[in-house]
Amino acid sequence: MTERFRAGAGRLCLDFVRTLRYRGTPEELEELPDAAAWGAWIDQLGPFPAPVRPGSAGDAWVVREAIHELLTGEVRDPVRRRLNRFAAFPVPAPSLAPSGELRWQARDPVQAMLALLVRDALDLVTSPDFARVRRCAGPRCGALFLDTSRPGTRRWCSMEICGNQAKKSTYRAKAGIRA
Template sequence: MTVTPAPTGNRFRSGSGRLCLDFMRTLRLRGMDAATEELDTPEALSAWVAQLGPYPDDTLVPVPTQAVLRQAREVREAVHTLLTAARSHSGPAGCPPGARALLNRAAAAPPPVPVLDEHGALTYTAADPVGAVLADIARDALDLATSPALERVRACSGPRCAAWFLDTSRPGNRRWCSMGTCGNQAKKTTWRTKQASADRA
């Protein structure tokens, strides 16, 4: 059995504020010509679970089969379908039956199990680490789609970013998925535009 240890760096983007939104980000630049599949191999899915799952840093995540990789991508697309419907006038009831059934099935699988160790630290374990995280993702999506928090889900304003995030700012007017990336790039672009205008003047 091949296993993937938790990565030492952050290969995948996180910080959206919800697990299901982080998982959606594995299809980068969704809807654009440059869309990129980050879960292109079973090893990539294992690495995502090792990085963003709830397991201890030294957990070895088994590399799943191609069938599980396909299932994971299907869950991701069902999450996107559900949340797109939920954010529309139809609400979560507008989610197509196939996507709803897929998420309900995924959510019914055993999630990661909390374990309190002898040092008083809470860790998580699972017989099927990948399948358990997919269950967590599906449960998170179902919860978000039917929660008042849905009103705080935003699409990043970056012209080269299609990531969704949960706006937890007090005024609720956050524009960027990350100030360190898209926000900073937007500020640089604005500065260059103003500088160019000043130079022409």
């Protein structure tokens, strides 16, 4: 299966915030334009075995922007209340299938996914790991990621994409090559 959405930011909430790609640039791209895309994101990155079909993407956008504000600045009271409201939704419950496989289920998988995302963000900002959240140094990217490198000096969300582009640009500039 080809993965449609980027993962690997180090925390699920960081992967979710990256669904507004190139945030704040003229190339800004909404990766969750509708309910089908939101469902595809849950299917790819969520814990549920069966496909999830949300009715809309509205709550996903609200939660994503509240999490982004939480991770990047001072949280205003309405955003804090919104985060707390979504965090209070029931989360998925684990169950052991007859095959021995762990499965996750929820009465409302969409609400459960939103609760997981908000709880992950709240856990992150109240943990020592929060000091290692970085913004990608890629000039067009700006995605947030958790720097898990030993020295804590990682610069790019992805060495394969942003890091490679930066190294190519540096090489071209030194060699006098136009892109």
